[in-house]
Amino acid sequence: MQAKRRRIVYGLMGAGALAGLLAARPIAAAVQGGWQHMHGHGGWHRGGNPEAMREHVQVALKFALRELDTTEDQQQKIGAIASGAIEDLMALKDRHRANHEQMVAALAGPNVDRAQLEQARKAGIAMADEASRRLAQAAADAAEVLTPEQRQAALEHIRSHHSR
Numbered sequence: 001m002q003a004k005r006r007r008i009v010y011g012l013m014g015a016g017a018l019a020g021l022l023a024a025r026p027i028a029a030a031v032q033g034g035w036q037h038m039h040g041h042g043g044w045h046r047g048g049n050p051e052a053m054r055e056h057v058q059v060a061l062k063f064a065l066r067e068l069d070t071t072e073d074q075q076q077k078i079g080a081i082a083s084g085a086i087e088d089l090m091a092l093k094d095r096h097r098a099n100h101e102q103m104v105a106a107l108a109g110p111n112v113d114r115a116q117l118e119q120a121r122k123a124g125i126a127m128a129d130e131a132s133r134r135l136a137q138a139a140a141d142a143a144e145v146l147t148p149e150q151r152q153a154a155l156e157h158i159r160s161h162h163s164r
Helices: 002-031 050-067 072-108 114-145 148-162
Strands: none
Touching: 050 072, 050 148, 072 114
């Protein structure tokens, strides 16, 4: 009986960890440098240091924007847009971590706290929505800096990477 109970508890903890991981994915993707995530590069694994992440994104952006024949002014404007997005998204990191701990606590007690788990789930969805909204805003802001021809070239580049 004790072994069966342990398997159930471990199964629930595993399910909770999986749910937390799934909810974390949109936020992690956003914080992974937003722009670079579209191209498969990530800044999150560099420790989550906002300055290191900003530097990584700036270098990658400079490389990508050079391929679009952007001006120095366009590069600076888009760099500032990306930096602002990173700052905003990094602010979600601590909230996400606290939410994850709330999910674990809801599953780790002698009884599953379904109300707390539901509250954490809703908070995770809200954070993912907030991150998604911020990325969409940054994408639109950056797109407005580019010419229509540059936007088309950027979209073709993105499409070629998504079709792989």
